[in-house]
Amino acid sequence: MNTLEGIFNPKSVAVIGASEIEGKVGQSVMKNLLNFKQHGGKVYPINKKYNEVYGIKCYGSVLDVPETPDLVIISIPAEYAVDAMEECGRKGVKAAIIITAGFAETNNHVLEDRLKAIIDQYGIRTIGPNCLGVINLHNHLNASFSKEFSNMGNIAFISQSGAIMTALLDIANYYNLGFSKIVSMGNKIDVQEYELLNYLENDPHTKVVALYIEGLKDEKFISAAKKISRKKPVIVLKSGKSEEGAKAASSHTGSLAGNNAVYDAAFKKSRVFNVESFEDLVNLLKIFSVQPPMKSKKLAVITNAGGFGVLAADSVEKCGLELADFSATTISELKKYLPDTSGISNPLDLIGDADVNRYKHAFELVENDPNVDGLLAILTPQGMTDALGVARELVKLKNYMICKKDKIPIVASFVGGTSVLEARSYLQEKGIPSFICPELAVHALACLYRQSHLMDKxxxxxxxxxxxxxxxxxxxxxxxxxxxxxxxxxxxxxxxxxxxxxxxxPEKFVATTKEEAKEYAENLGKVVMKVVSADILHKSDAGCVIIDPSDASEAFETIMKNGEKYLFDRKIDGIIDGVLIEQFVxxxxxxxxxxxxxxxxxxxxxxxxxxxxxxxxxxxxxxxxxxxxxxxxxxxxxxxxxxxxxxxxxxxxxxxxxxxxxxxxxxxxxxxxxxxxxxxxxxxxxxxxxxxxxxxxxxxxx
CATH class of the missing domain: 3.30.470.20 (ATP-grasp fold, B domain)
Structure with missing residues (x-):
């Protein structure tokens, strides 16, 4: 049994701090767990104040529960939560979610250390503290105090921020995003992101993983993310990228290797998609959760607006994709349906008066072209444009491809406001991502293509x-x-x-006298001369580097004098070991x-x-x-x-x-x-x- 199974797939859940009082966290958790109970799960409210909560028998302590719960949720004040976890350990509980705040995030490190010691002593796999909880949509488990949420799907979301988690859940309805598992990490006292990635790697309900990260605790994330990325895309939004507060370092490396640069390197090695904004995160979730892989770089763009076609073409080049060359058959057939003013090229401009039928024929012919492995449909509202009708044709095309088992990714950019809102919503509902501008659509497709090739690396x-x-x-x-x-x-x-x-x-000598300097320089030919001192790190700044000196003796004295002055001016009690005479390369x-x-x-x-x-x-x-x-x-x-x-x-x-x-x-x-x-x-x-x-x-x- 996986050590995290008790968190995601418990058969029984106890709630320490259960309540029916509106506004209490324990009330929200209990209310959310009623659906879990209705689907066969056992729920044990624990609160000394009550005999029952929501009609379910209530116990004074976890020790009084007739069985050992698979999962315990704690939502009582921090000073009592530690003792409650001690009782959980004695009861034999192996999984816990500590919603309670008031630990390290408030500088109460002593209390968190006590809590950590209990967790380690009893081997309790723990999420939190200071978290929103955990949701598993596929077994009706809402072990959180988030509002009721029912968008079942294939996205796993892991977040260090409860607020960002609830924001994504709220926006999910609009973009038709469905989730498999949702985890609010909080202070990460025990379970870390890499363990969740290892668990989700073989989770049949998860197709894509997204994370909001403020900081990681060790390097194990890299190997776990790299491993799962061969099977499933991993999208990371990292905050705290500012260099403020970074310690100054002595070397060039130290001054350049700030927090952001190192995290970027870690994410690049992990093969994850390191996005810059919440919008980017949502956009990639939109495409990865519903679209098939993009087999090659070759993309077709169909538009009724030449300007947006050009913008799409610019983005195609920028993002590393290619505009597909239409086959001779495709070009011949397109000419039958397009006006003479429409140029048969890619992007394919259907002209501003394009109706539903013109889009329909273009969709069908381009999709059938063997040179095309991705399709972007662009539409702008014109007087004769039926945006919803075009959207329906695009959905029909998608369903047709599913039936013939020859799927290519399809995305849309219906650019406009209220006149295309219904069409965009319809597309999202039917599993075709719609982006507010072509550039975002092309970038999403480029990420889809990149993911399809990670398995080969x-x-x-x-x-x-x-x-x-x-x-x-x-x-x-x-x-x-x-x-x-x-x-x-x-x-x-x-x-x-x-x-x-x-x-x-290079060949080199260390001179301690000007006579030695002259001798070594004559032996080596063209040389560079530098001070030798572990206390003078940047020799050029100190005036202690001379290239191809005309007089090595004089250069020796200049370097020694400048080095001594450098140490004196900075009050460094340092040592100069001599002058390096080195072959010029x-x-x-x-x-x-x-x-x-x-x-x-x-x-x-x-x-x-x-x-x-x-x-x-x-x-x-x-x-x-x-x-x-x-x-x-x-x-x-x-x-x-x-x-x-x-x-x-x-x-x-x-x-x-x-x-x-x-x-x-x-x-x-x-x-x-x-x-x-x-x-x-x-x-x-x-x-x-x-x-x-x-x-x-x-x-x-x-």
């Missing part, structure tokens, strides 16, 4: 495991050397550490960094490197573990990726080498817990097949 761990073995061997063979290097992680030592772990670094400048996120663990960043990285902010993040395929996805997310591929006659950069660097940095963070941040800025990437070098490196240890 698998990462290969072989290369990652090779790097893991290599780095583990280096760690085992060089324990004292590694401890010494990380104890004073200046640039030279950081690079030596990286070299031990398979990174390519070139290539595309890329930043690769890593830091530890408190929720998701090691996060790796890459992007355009050099001094402009914090200005342009063209960076992309990945959550470890990072495979070579995943590293490729991270790179593809960059706006500057085309530069790596080669533009204006430039040769392609060694992208495979860059992927290797990303994988290696991720493995270093997995292997060395003492490293809090890594900052390689820049890494110089040469032409394809020629590799590259670590140009500058900063390692920050705990």
């Amino acid at each position: 698998y990462d290969s761990p072989e290369y990652l495991n090779e790097i893991r073995s290599e780095i583990a061997e280096a760690k085992a063979n060089n324990p004292e050397k590694i401890d010494e290097l990380l104890a004073n992680a200046n640039e030279s030592n950081s690079k030596e550490f990286l070299k031990l772990n398979g990174f390519a670094i 070139t290539g595309k400048e890329i930043i690769i960094g890593a830091k530890r996120d408190p929720v998701f663990g090691p996060v790796v960043m890459t992007g355009l490197g050099g001094i402009f990285v914090e200005v342009l902010k063209d960076v992309s993040f990945g959550i470890t573990p990072i495979t070579k395929e995943y590293a490729g996805e991270i790179l593809h997310s960059l706006k500057s990726y085309k530069i790596l591929e080669g533009v204006r006659g430039e040769n392609r950069s060694d992208i495979e080498f860059l992927k290797e660097l990303i994988v290696r940095v991720g493995v270093l963070m997995e292997t060395y817990d003492e490293i809090s941040e890594i900052d390689i800025n820049p890494a110089f990437i040469k032409e394809e097949g020629q590799g590259g070098f670590v140009g500058d490196a900063l390692i920050i240890t705990k």
